[in-house]
Amino acid sequence: MPYRDNDPISNIPLNSAPFGYSPEALQRESLYAELSSAGVELGTYDHRIVEWIAGWDYPTVATIASLIRRAARTPK
Template sequence: MHNPPHPYPISDGPLDTRPRGYADESGCLAVLLAELTAAGVELGEYDRRIVDWLAVWDWPTVATIASLIRRAARSSQ
């Protein structure tokens, strides 16, 4: 599975605790886009606006969303 370049890994399994670490907006955006691309998700203009909006959230939230995308993609294969 695709692993985006980030010092804090994206979980492949259910999360029981808050992900640790920090990433700025550009790092969060890169992780979200990498997971969506790896999942084969095509983004429309509004989709991209929402992904941009999500990228300003804190790293634990973004890491959790990225993990959900990864796990959903894996379960659909």
């Protein structure tokens, strides 16, 4: 299944840009949620960059969040 219930972030590789819109606050929340789920510890500069990326266009942010999600579940 490519998406979780009511979750626009893909669980599978993307072959085209995600479609839609999400306000910056929700994009920020999504990025932080994926990083947290992946167990990524963030420093001050990391937070600054997440804040910056959250302001980018939806297709880019959704793709980055999807990459984080998929990387986190990849066996080590």
